[in-house]
Amino acid sequence: MTDKMEAFLKSIASFSGDLSKMTAPSFILSPVSLTEYPSYWGENPELWKEIQQGGSPEQRMIAVVRWFIATLKGQYTARNTSMGSEKKPLNPILGEVFLGAWPDKSGRGETTLVSEQVSHHPPITAYCLNNDAAGVTVEGHSGQKTSFNGRSINVVQVGHAMLTLRRPEGEERYLITLPTLTIDGLWYGSPYIEIIDSSYIQSSTGFLATINYSGKGYFTGKAHTFNAVVNNDKTGQTILEAAGDWSDVSTVKKSAVLPPGSIFWNAGVVPREEIAVKPLEEQDACESRKVWQHVAHGIRTKNYELASKDKSRIENEQRNLRKQREAENNPHQLRFFDRNPADPLYAQLIRQCKGHAPTQESFRRKRA
Helix, strand or coil: CCHHHHHHHHHHHCCCCCHHHCCCCHHHEEEEEHHHHHHHHHCCCHHHHHHHHCCCHHHHHHHHHHHHHHHHHHHHCHHHHHHCCCCEEECCCCCCEEEEEECCCCCCCCEEEEEEEEEECCEEEEEEEEECCCCEEEEEEEEEEEEECCCCEEEEEEEEEEEEEEECCEEEEEEEECCEEEEECHHHCCCEEEEEEEEEEEECCCEEEEEEEECCCCCCCCCCEEEEEEEECCCCCEEEEEEEECCCEEEEEEECCCCCCCEEEECCCCCCCCCECCCHHHCCCCEHHHHCHHHHHHHHCCCHHHHHHHHHHHHHHHHHHHHHHHHHCCCCCCCCEEEECCCHHHHHHHHHCCCCCCCCCEEEECCC
């Protein structure tokens, strides 16, 4: 471990409150803003078509669970591969947006992403992914509450996602809760993310997926392990149990739909497809990569003085802008999303999901 990393760990050990409010040194920062993170939901566009092709509610529910498991490798291990270890993402400015798409290939249709920082204190990112050809939309929001326990950083993810499947007989909804994370390996200088506890997927068609996560401890356990069980709400019948490594291979343990022992998902075989984004010179001033271009360049080239200087410039500009808005009584207006302080659809579907608030705000894409 470097002296700088040791000094940083000592500083967070003495910090009280949410670590997301703490200013982090440039050498532990990622060159990527949190507004880009919703793109991980869309890195397997073909799986959305498979959801629509499910011939029964059971098949479609299982396809949604498979798609969700497929997103986890990108969300929680991709940065270890690309940057050597987990880094702290850049904290977006209020109103920052990230726009991109996965082009149509082999009739799967184009998948688009709109992501916007809708709150700065607390930091919240809203997003909408849509594929008209597949009849699938995913809308949601996420924030983080972080704390340090002396050994690792715990990250409670705040928010949820809602997948809408447009069918000839009507819309199906799938409420997705967000798992809790822990960042381990800090004292070895090689931070990595592990998913812990449980998350849920509840469908409007009457099925609940309970996904339990575990990781490698000091002496026992295996990294990135999950066990998913899908039950019928009314009968309690298990239509699927799948388990394995969410970053590698998982298999069907029990199912009324799929052959037991078959591969449920193989993350090593199916490549993730990164989102396509406009060139920097074509982006507007509020687009994420335009906002952070000099900071990102400094981080990637290890010119941390440049990164810190431009990061401070951006943060000071935002503080002055907030003061100006307050003085003029002119609150920030959301560009792409509407806020619903109490989402009735969330309240309807969350009842089966243990340990979650009965009501929660939501952010939905503005309609033309």
